[in-house]
Amino acid sequence: MAQHRPRIVVVGAGIIGSAITYNLAIQGADVLLLDKGHTAGSGVTGRAFGWINVINGTPGDQSYALWREAVAEYRALQVVLPTAFACARSGALLWKSTAEETETFAELHRHAGERVELLSRKTLQELEPRIRRAPDLAAFSPDDLALDPGQLAIDLVAAAVAAGGSTLFGATAYAIETANGKVSGLKVGHETIPADIVVMSAGPGIQELTDGLGIQTGLTTSPALLLRYGCNRPIISHILRGPRLEIRQATDGTLLVAKSYVANGDENLPKLIGETLLAVMKDELDLPAQVTLKSAEIGERPVFVDGLPRMGFLSEVENLYLAVGHPGVILAPLMGRVTAEEIMEVRGKNATLTPH
Structure with a gap:
């Protein structure tokens, strides 16, 4: 007799x-990761700005404590997967409309x-000399990280496969099959x-x-726009967020701008916003003339009314687990660990003896 090793399928x-x-x-689980895309991080994750931070949260909110725990989880992940963070950059500079507002914020x-440190205009210009309209005061958040979320997803999956996990890409899950009120399988195509x-x-x-x-589940979506601009030289070293612009630069030179988005039925609207923001970028930063808009992509972020993520087994069907929420990029390592621990605990309780 041998102990049964339950199969866990992660969808997404x-x-x-x-x-x-x-x-x-x-942790040694028999886990299969399934996705309709052809690589990890090719959906909403690939359209995320990639800012790991607490400073955009609101102190006192329930989500703020969660973000702090999540950022700490990133530091732990960096220790065990250092190559996944080889291209990450540290530090964010933020300012409000007035120096008084910035000081209150900090x-x-x-x-x-x-x-959080407060920086004078002179110090800010020393750090980021290409800012044209430097504020009198800026807040510096040194522990923030800027990274490529899609690449991190790829690196996590590679590490999972190396540890014995498996993947199935280009496969769409159509339905969850059940037997006696319990998960029994996942319908993928005709199989x-x-x-x-x-x-x-x-x-x-x-x-x-x-x-x-x-x-x-109560899940809804909130659209956000990610704009990518081609740039052939280093312009900024930190994430910059002011009243008019939220921007960072990737290691390949690409300038990334995050923008809230409200659709109006015009399919050209994302590109139009991108062109408008390019003018703002040239006003705010000393940019080379050849900076051009490369892409304007909308990411439908999964959200709940209370702004908190959902992690846990659903009561309606046994062994069906929900793990989703915004901001997914910030919360992912924490949600990954907590979810795995809960599932492994249940797996251990439900393990049965089966013949060879």
Whole structure:
């Protein structure tokens, strides 16, 4: 007689699903990561700005404490997967419309226990000499990270596979199959993949799976725009966020700008916003003439009304787990670890003896 090793299928290879798969694999689980894309991080994750921070949160909110824990989890992940952070950059510079507002903003986060420094215009210009309209005062958040979320998802999946996990890309999950009120498999095309536990981390795609089971999760989406601009030289070294612009530069020179987005039915609107913001960028920064808009992509971020993520087994179907929420890039390592620990605990309790 041998102990049965339950099969865990993770649906969605965004950064959260990739982090879950990684954490399950390094704990010895029989885990399969499935995604309709052809690589990890190719969905909403690939359209994320990639700012790992607490400073954009609001001290006192329930989510603020969660963000702090999540950022600490990133530091732990850097220790065990240093190559995944080889291209990450540290530090963010933020300022409000007035020096008084910036000072109040910085003090609020200081009182909450975060490392935030106030910088004079002169110091700011020494750090970022290409800022044309330097404010009198800026807040410096040195522990923030800027990284490529899609690449991190790829690196997490590679580490998961090295630890014994498996993947299936280019495969769309159409339905979750059940038997006696319990997960039994996942319908993919004309086949069914047997599963003892299914983890739903496919962002907006989750609702299609839960609708088939008559389950309402309360998940909605919030669109955000990510703009990429080609640039052939270093311009800025930190994330910059002012009243008019939120921008960072990747190691390949690409300038990335994050922007809130409200659709108006015009399919050309993202590109038009990108061209308008290029004029703002040239006003705010000393840019070379050849900077051009490369892409304007909308990411439908999965959100809940209370702004908090969801992690846990659903009551309607046994062994069906939900792991989704915004900001997924910030929360992913923490959600990956917590989800894996909970699943492994349940897996251990449910393990049965089966013949060879």
